[in-house]
Every structure is written in structure tokens, then in C-alpha cells.
Amino acid sequence: xxxxxxxxxxxxxxxIGDIRPLEKSINEYIKSKNEFQALLCYYDMPxxxxxxxxxxxxxxxxxxxxxxxxxxxxxxxxxxxxxxxxVPFFRLPNPCDDADEWVLSDSPYASRDxxxxxxxxxxxxxxxxxSVSFMTRQLGxxxxxxxxxxxxxxxxxxxxxxxxxxxxGNPEDLKTSPPITSDEFKPGWLQHKDFLYFNVHGxxxxxxxxxxxxxxxxxxxxxxxxxxxxxxxxxEACYGAYIVDKTIDDAMxxxxxxxxxxxxxxxxxxxxxxPVQPPAGEADLLVKYxxxxxxxxxxxxxSLRNAKLDFARKALRxxxxxxxxxxxxxxQFVLYGDPAIRGREGNKRSPNAD
Amino acid sequence: MQINRNRIEEIKKKIAREYPEFKDIEPRITEKDIGPQDExxxxxxxxxxxxLRHIYRLKxxxxxxxxxxxxxxxxxMVTLDENLEIIKIIESR
Numbered sequence: 001x002x003x004x005x006x007x008x009x010x011x012x013x014x015x016i017g018d019i020r021p022l023e024k025s026i027n028e029y030i031k032s033k034n035e036f037q038a039l040l041c042y043y044d045m046p047x048x049x050x051x052x053x054x055x056x057x058x059x060x061x062x063x064x065x066x067x068x069x070x071x072x073x074x075x076x077x078x079x080x081x082x083x084x085x086x087v088p089f090f091r092l093p094n095p096c097d098d099a100d101e102w103v104l105s106d107s108p109y110a111s112r113d114x115x116x117x118x119x120x121x122x123x124x125x126x127x128x129x130x131s132v133s134f135m136t137r138q139l140g141x142x143x144x145x146x147x148x149x150x151x152x153x154x155x156x157x158x159x160x161x162x163x164x165x166x167x168x169g170n171p172e173d174l175k176t177s178p179p180i181t182s183d184e185f186k187p188g189w190l191q192h193k194d195f196l197y198f199n200v201h202g203x204x205x206x207x208x209x210x211x212x213x214x215x216x217x218x219x220x221x222x223x224x225x226x227x228x229x230x231x232x233x234x235x236e237a238c239y240g241a242y243i244v245d246k247t248i249d250d251a252m253x254x255x256x257x258x259x260x261x262x263x264x265x266x267x268x269x270x271x272x273x274x275p276v277q278p279p280a281g282e283a284d285l286l287v288k289y290x291x292x293x294x295x296x297x298x299x300x301x302x303s304l305r306n307a308k309l310d311f312a313r314k315a316l317r318x319x320x321x322x323x324x325x326x327x328x329x330x331x332q333f334v335l336y337g338d339p340a341i342r343g344r345e346g347n348k349r350s351p352n353a354d
Numbered sequence: 355m356q357i358n359r360n361r362i363e364e365i366k367k368k369i370a371r372e373y374p375e376f377k378d379i380e381p382r383i384t385e386k387d388i389g390p391q392d393e394x395x396x397x398x399x400x401x402x403x404x405x406l407r408h409i410y411r412l413k414x415x416x417x418x419x420x421x422x423x424x425x426x427x428x429x430x431m432v433t434l435d436e437n438l439e440i441i442k443i444i445e446s447r
Contacts, residue, residue, distance in 0.1 A: 097384065097413060098446070099427050118397045157445075181421075201447060206424040215375055217420040236447045238427075271427065272447040276373065282444055313398055319441060320403050321388045323433065 003038040003340065004068060005030075007081035008056055009045050015085055016132040022081075025136040033340055036077065041068060043087075058090045062108050069112075077301055077339055078109055080125040081135065084244045087125070089269065092116065092331055095324040096271070104244070104269035105331040110305065117322065117330040119308050122301030124264075124339035127257070129248045134258060138337055141263050145345070146230065149195040152177060152220060155213040156276065161199040163278045167291040168195040177211025177220035185221055190229035194343065195291060196256075199274070199284070202237030207250040209237045223255040230261035232294055232343040236274055236283040241267030241334050257336055264300040264337030266290055272332060273325045282329045286311045294343035301339025308333070357383065357410050361438050365412055369430065373414075373445075376430050381412035409441075410434040 005026060012019055023040075030038040041047050043054040043064045049071045054064040069075050080087040084104070091102035107116040110123035126138045149169030153161030155176040162171040175189070177200065190196055200220050201210035211220040233256050235241070241253050248254040256262045266287070274284040289310045293303035308330050315326045322330070362383065370377035388407040395402040412432040417425050429446040 097382075097411070098429055113393075113397075115393050115397055118394060199447070201420070201426055203420075203424050203426055206420075206422070208420075208422065208424070210420045210424075210426065215418065217418055217426060219420065219422050238447045268447070271429070273429075273431070273444040274447055275442065275444050281442060283447055309398065312394065313400065316391075316395065316398070316400060319407075319435075320405070321391050321407055322394060323388070323409065324386075325431065325444060 001036050001076040002073065003033065003036040003077035003079060004065065004075045005038060005040045005079045005081060006061070006065065006087065007042055008086050009042040011044070011056055011086040012082050012128065015082060015128040015130055016135065018132065021132050022135050025139045029139040036340065056088065058088045058108065061087060065109065066112065075121055077122040079339055080106065080109065080123070081128075083127040083129075086128055094270070095327040097324070098271050100270040103328055103331045104242070106334045107331045117327050118312055119305045122299070122305050122339050124301050124335040124337060126338070127243050127254060127336055129254050129258070131248065134248060137260070138257060141261070141338060141341060143263050143341060143343060144230065144261060146192045146194050148193050149173075149197065149231070150189050150193045151175065151197040152180065153199040154201060154211045154220070157199050157274070159277045160275050160280065160284050161197075163280050164199065164284050164288045164291070165197050167288050168197065168295060178213050178216060178218050180211065180220060182208065182219040182222045182225055185225040187225055187227040187229070190226060193229075193231045195294070196229065196231050196233045197287070197291070198233070198235040198237060198240070200235075200237050202235075202239045204239045204242055207252060209235070209240070209252060221252070223249055223252060226255050226259065228261070229256060229259045232263055232300065233265045234287045234290055235265070235267040236272055236287055238268065238271045240272070241265065241269050241336065253336060263341050263343065264335060266300075266304055266333060266335050268332045269334060270328070270332045273329065282325055283333070285314065286329055286333055297342055297344050299340050299342050300335060300337060303343070304333065304335045357385070357434070357438055362412070365432055365440070369414060369432070373430055375428070376414040376416065379414045379416055381414045381432070384411045384413070385409065386411070408436040410438070
């Protein structure tokens with residue numbers, strides 16, 4: 001399998017300063033990934049393929065990836081290094097009638113054609129967090145096994161969350177907010193776990209995630225509640241993966257990734273949707289499929305790609321079409337972290353979804 | 355089939371009963387034709403249905419204040435098929 005690790009050198013230097021420690025980590029990472037032919041390219045530097053340098057624009061960077069692919073053959077895994085200031089998210093037209101002007105998305109980077117909802121390759125991103133140590137840490141993570149999971153749901157979505165959480169944990173262990181609030185949240189709940197699941201409210205303007213019962217919206221969890229958390233994280237919170245102009249301390253996703261044993265974060269860049277009760281749909285269904293593939297032993301990157309393919313097929317079989325919110329769900333969910341890491345030992349093959 | 359006031363009132367009553375936080379909110383109603391989406395079906399190696407679909411959307415929105423005074427946009431969307439049957443109800447997360 002081929003992996004392209006892609007970044008913009010100048011923008012990266014601007015974000016994290018001296019990039020030599022990161023380049024050293026990337027070299028070690030490439031050497032450690034025996035199953036991959038991996039290479040690092042900067043879209044803004046001359047490289048061995050003599051491609052025209054790309055501007056720091058999502059469309060141009062995607063074209064650069066397609067040009068590399070024409071030189072070396074199909075790229076199976078694409079790993080973007082840096083946040084929006086280094087490798088910009090695509091700003092796609094929002095299919096839904098809601099407050100998001102755009103859908104921030106990495107989906108076009110995962111697609112070879114213009115139909116961005118359906119991915120053809122794995123794509124993940126290691127945000128910069130404005131810190132070189134934050135980035136290098138993501139490349140050296142290893143998975144420990146604990147055989148336990150943690151789940152937190154807004155009280156109002158307990159039934160819907162139960163169907164998702166069943167993929168990785170005992171539904172009876174699923175916590176709800178309320179009664180759980182950040183004041184009583186125990187960091188130990190997130191320690192020594194394989195999977196962390198959150199089905200809660202989120203806001204672009206807050207680093208906290210919120211519960212709900214009726215008209216009560218308590219703070220369920222905030223970055224200060226996270227200490228030595230472990231495992232694979234999936235969050236359905238609106239803006240759970242929104243990182244534009246955010247620091248490690250004011251985005252839950254980045255705070256999670258800062259943890260030594262959090263190996264990946266799957267979440268939404270914008271307003272996400274889901275049902276109140278089963279059957280699972282939208283964000284619930286996507287996260288459920290993601291967890292199931294991780295459980296089977298696929299890499300995190302393959303798990304999200306396959307989850308999106310299965311999600312689309314399910315929606316088409318159910319209704320005969322992808323509606324606005326199905327499309328938004330497919331575009332808005334991103335993966336942060338090493339896409340080649342596995343959340344569970346087991347299946348080492350890389351099957352496509354079927 | 356066109357959506358009428360009676361059907362809208364039925365749905366509003368259902369929403370008020372099952373999702374009381376959206377009671378008394380007047381929904382924004384939209385409708386849309388959805389073409390066959392051939393490219394998506396082909397990309398997924400699925401047979402392409404040829405029929406045109408028509409859906410209606412009732413969108414209920416409100417802004418709430420969380421415990422820490424942060425404003426949260428709340429959206430509930432009801433999707434109806436061409437026979438005015440509910441095919442899904444979803445909420446913003």
C-alpha cells in the first residue's frame with residue numbers, strides 16, 4: 001500500500017517553528033510502517049517528482065495529490081500534516097439548511113473524482129496544535145489493550161446512543177448527562193479504555209460538550225476533565241472536530257490527541273445530526289460503523305473510509321437517495337491522528353467495505 | 355401530493371408530544387426533487403434506481419442557553435416522502 005504524507009513546509013514552520021524534530025519523527029514513522037511504501041512531500045517545495053508547487057489552497061493541494069498519484073500510482077493512505085493554516089480544509093457548500101456557511105471537509109482529499117461524498121482512499125490529518133511536540137507525539141503512538149470502553153450520552157439520546165455504544169461496550173455502562181456534569185466528571189473514567197464514545201451537544205464557540213434533559217443543558221465534559229485518557233475517540237458533538245483558530249486547551253479534539261494514549265479522534269467539523277431513537281442514522285450510524293470496523297482490527301483510516309461507504313449504501317437502500325443531511329454527515333466527519341494505527345489487534349488485511 | 359395545513363398540524367402535534375422542547379415552534383417548510391444520483395450509485399457499484407423522488411422538510415429551530423451561558427442552536431428536522439409519510443426525524447447534536 002502507498003501512503004503519502006503531505007504538508008506545506010512554510011506554513012508548518014510558521015505554526016510550529018523548527019520542523020526538524022518532526023521530520024525526524026516522520027522518517028522513523030516511515031521506517032516503522034513496513035506494510036507501506038510511504039513518502040513525505042511538501043506541496044510548496046520542489047521535490048523529486050518535479051511537480052509545480054501548489055499554493056496553500058485546498059483545490060490546488062488536492063490537484064497536487066492527484067499529480068503525484070499519476071507519477072507513482074494510486075495512493076491508498078493520505079496523511080495531511082497540519083491544521084487549517086497548513087493544509088486548508090475544503091469549504092464545501094452546505095447541503096443542509098442550517099447555520100453553517102460551509103462544511104469544513106477533508107473528503108475531497110479522499111476522492112479521485114468530483115463526487116466527494118464517497119471516499120476512494122483513506123485520508124486523515126494530524127493537526128499542528130501549534131506545537132512540534134504535539135505533532136511528533138501523534139506519530140509514535142502505540143495501542144494498549146484494556147478491554148473496556150467509556151460512553152457518555154445526552155440523557156435525551158440514551159436509546160439512540162445505546163445502539164451505537166453496543167458496538168464497543170456494555171450498554172449498561174453508558175453514562176448520561178445529566179446527571180453527569182463536568183463538576184463530577186472523573187478523569188479516571190477515560191483511563192485504561194479502548195474506546196471513548198460521546199453523543200452530546202457541542203458549539204463552535206465553546207470547548208465544552210453538553211448534555212440534555214428537557215430544557216436543561218449542563219456542561220457534560222470539558223478539557224479540564226481529560227487526564228491520561230486512552231483509546232480511540234468518536235464524538236457526534238456538533239463542531240467536535242472544529243479546530244480552526246483553536247489551541248490544544250480550547251478544543252476537546254486537540255486536548256484528547258494531546259494524551260499519550262489517545263490514538264485517534266473521529267468527529268464532525270460542523271453541525272451534526274442524529275436521531276433521538278433507533279434505528280441509527282446520520283452521525284449515530286457513521287460512528288457505529290466506524291467502531292465496528294475498528295473492532296474488526298482495521299486501521300483507523302480504513303475504518304472511517306469503510307464506515308462512510310457502508311453509511312452511503314445503507315442510506316441508498318433505505319430511501320433510494322442520499323438526502324441533504326446524509327451528504328453533510330459524509331462530508332463533515334474527519335479523522336485526526338495516525339490513519340495506519342489499529343485500535344485492536346486482529347484482522348491485518350485491508351478489505352474494502354462490502 | 356401537496357402538503358397541506360392539516361398534515362402540518364398533525365406533525366406539529368406529534369413533535370410537541372414526543373419532543374416537547376420544540377412545542378409551539380412554527381416549522382419552516384421546504385420541498386425538493388431528488389434526482390436519481392447515478393454517480394453515487396455507480397461509485398458504490400449499486401444498481402441505479404431511475405425514479406425521481408420528492409421530499410418535504412419541516413425544520414423546527416430554536417436557540418437555547420446551556421448551563422454555562424453558551425448559546426446552542428437546536429434543530430429538529432422531519433423528512434416526509436412524496437406520500438407525506440415521515441421517513442425520518444433527526445436532531446442537531
